Amino acid sequence: MKSWFFRFFTSSIGKKLLMALTGLFLILFLMVHLAGNLQLLYNDGGVAFNVYADFMAHNPLIQLVSKGNFAFILLHAIVGTVLWVRNRSARGSQGYAVQKTKATQTNAGFAKNMWYLGVIVFVFIIIHLLQFWAMMKFGDVGADVNLVDIDGKQVKNLYALVEVAFTNMPFVFFYVLSMAVIAFHLWHGFQSAFQTIGWNHPKYTPVVQFLGKAYSVLVPLGFAVIPIVFYLRHA
Amino acid sequence: MMVDNKLIIGLSGFIPVHINLLSTFINPYQPLSTLINLYKMKLNLKIWRQKNAKDNGRFETYQVVANEHMSFLEMLDVLNESLTSSQKEPVAFDHDCREGICGTCSLVINGQPHGPMGGTTTCQLHLRHFHDGQTIVIEPFRARAFPVLKDLVVDRSAFDRIIQAGGYVSIDTGQAPDGNAIPVGKDVASKSFDAAACIGCGACVAACPNSSAMLFVSAKVSHLALLPQGKIEAKKRVMDMVNQMDEEGFGMCSNITACEAECPKQISVENIARLNREFIGSSFTSTEKA
Numbered sequence: 260m261k262s263w264f265f266r267f268f269t270s271s272i273g274k275k276l277l278m279a280l281t282g283l284f285l286i287l288f289l290m291v292h293l294a295g296n297l298q299l300l301y302n303d304g305g306v307a308f309n310v311y312a313d314f315m316a317h318n319p320l321i322q323l324v325s326k327g328n329f330a331f332i333l334l335h336a337i338v339g340t341v342l343w344v345r346n347r348s349a350r351g352s353q354g355y356a357v358q359k360t361k362a363t364q365t366n367a368g369f370a371k372n373m374w375y376l377g378v379i380v381f382v383f384i385i386i387h388l389l390q391f392w393a394m395m396k397f398g399d400v401g402a403d404v405n406l407v408d409i410d411g412k413q414v415k416n417l418y419a420l421v422e423v424a425f426t427n428m429p430f431v432f433f434y435v436l437s438m439a440v441i442a443f444h445l446w447h448g449f450q451s452a453f454q455t456i457g458w459n460h461p462k463y464t465p466v467v468q469f470l471g472k473a474y475s476v477l478v479p480l481g482f483a484v485i486p487i488v489f490y491l492r493h494a
Numbered sequence: 495m496m497v498d499n500k501l502i503i504g505l506s507g508f509i510p511v512h513i514n515l516l517s518t519f520i521n522p523y524q525p526l527s528t529l530i531n532l533y534k535m536k537l538n539l540k541i542w543r544q545k546n547a548k549d550n551g552r553f554e555t556y557q558v559v560a561n562e563h564m565s566f567l568e569m570l571d572v573l574n575e576s577l578t579s580s581q582k583e584p585v586a587f588d589h590d591c592r593e594g595i596c597g598t599c600s601l602v603i604n605g606q607p608h609g610p611m612g613g614t615t616t617c618q619l620h621l622r623h624f625h626d627g628q629t630i631v632i633e634p635f636r637a638r639a640f641p642v643l644k645d646l647v648v649d650r651s652a653f654d655r656i657i658q659a660g661g662y663v664s665i666d667t668g669q670a671p672d673g674n675a676i677p678v679g680k681d682v683a684s685k686s687f688d689a690a691a692c693i694g695c696g697a698c699v700a701a702c703p704n705s706s707a708m709l710f711v712s713a714k715v716s717h718l719a720l721l722p723q724g725k726i727e728a729k730k731r732v733m734d735m736v737n738q739m740d741e742e743g744f745g746m747c748s749n750i751t752a753c754e755a756e757c758p759k760q761i762s763v764e765n766i767a768r769l770n771r772e773f774i775g776s777s778f779t780s781t782e783k784a
Contacts (some may be wrong), residue, residue, distance in 0.1 A: 344705035349745030351638040359605035362755035457771030
């Protein structure tokens with residue numbers, strides 16, 4: 260007999276709960292990430308951003324949370340894929356010739372395509388990690404990443420890496436497009452997570468829905484503005 | 495006094511029913527068939543035909559002459575009568591009470607379970623919501639857990655097995671006066687009653703892109719868990735019913751809410767949130783370890 264804990268997390272609602280909890284964690288992570296990234300907009304040649312990047316790379320608590328973050332991204336992707344496969348097989352091979360709905364909810368289109376949106380986000384994350392995180396962590400100093408002197412301390416110059424990427428037109432285009440995809444994913448995901456954990460209440464659900472919509476527009480917009488500003492400054 | 499029937503047919507959509515009827519009474523010699531002709535409509539039907547569970551199935555087209563006061567199922571009766579009289583196999587479809595309370599009728603009509611009207615079953619749908627010459631596509635409910643048995647009839651016994659797993663109260667609840675002796679708040683009683691309105695037709699599964707049965711299960715769980723008589727077995731009930739739901743091969747809710755939109759009893763997805771709360775809470779707090 261399998262343990263109740265295993266049975267719970269492999270049940271339909273258990274898997275949905277995993278998606279909701281990891282999703283909510285990633286929503287919080289995005290906000291912190293954005294707060295850091297906005298320092299790129301200081302016109303100080305990257306001093307503030309490089310100090311921040313150095314702090315994030317060496318703070319033991321941040322390092323622990325970042326390990327959790329990687330684990331949650333993977334868990335969200337794996338459980339999401341399992342759900343997608345199961346849901347497709349539950350539908351059966353014979354589809355409808357005509358399909359119509361009385362639903363007026365605007366996020367139904369995104370809700371049906373969360374896995375596809377998620378795959379695009381996952382590919383973006385891989386490219387994103389290879390380009391910045393892997394360079395900082397495993398890159399050769401002098402070849403992949405240079406050092407910069409800030410108040411007598413030698414720190415890796417992440418700002419320079421970002422500057423190269425964000426002044427490259429095709430990359431800026433790809434980055435902004437990826438943020439739009441994240442916005443669509445969040446538009447459904449944010450409020451769906453609350454419904455899944457059972458938070459549906461006449462007083463609070465409208466608030467959650469409003470916050471979800473505001474978040475899914477503002478946060479990806481905040482991320483997208485940075486490469487656009489860099490590109491315009493450069494040009 | 496002569497009445498130009500052609501004119502009346504042409505205007506029948508605009509003239510109130512009593513005026514149309516009046517024109518019949520004006521001419522007492524007018525035969526009944528004329529009255530029927532007033533509301534006559536020709537429909538083109540594209541119906542899913544499938545000999546048995548193993549057959550691949552295909553669409554076949556039929557023409558039927560009906561009238562706009564018929565219910566959708568009466569129109570299919572007319573079609574079957576003509577098929578039978580010409581030695582052809584009638585179209586198999588599920589029906590029983592024909593007054594919207596048994597949950598037996600099904601059908602996906604022009605892409606919508608129970609057809610285009612909100613909050614009604616197929617048997618409550620009338621042809622006045624269609625127009626003369628319209629093409630209507632009729633398909634069975636589609637889901638792996640609802641295999642097609644023949645034509646438009648699907649096997650919904652998976653729902654019965656979910657109910658058997660725990661959708662009942664096994665304690666002695668006494669007679670009606672005993673029920674009235676237990677105080678239940680009006681708002682709670684109303685919520686429970688709204689959930690109890692579920693007739694278990696399976697339209698939620700048919701509408702769901704994931705073929706999830708969570709609206710059905712959540713309605714049954716909510717209906718009982720909200721009331722004092724149902725609370726006693728609530729933890730075991732929700733775990734057993736969800737386990738059975740998973741075993742039957744239904745999909746998992748993505749909060750798309752297509753189920754709520756198509757439900758003939760307008761069961762709210764608020765119940766799904768309650769199902770999640772009940773299941774998560776029961777799994778972590780029940781004293782049964784396995």
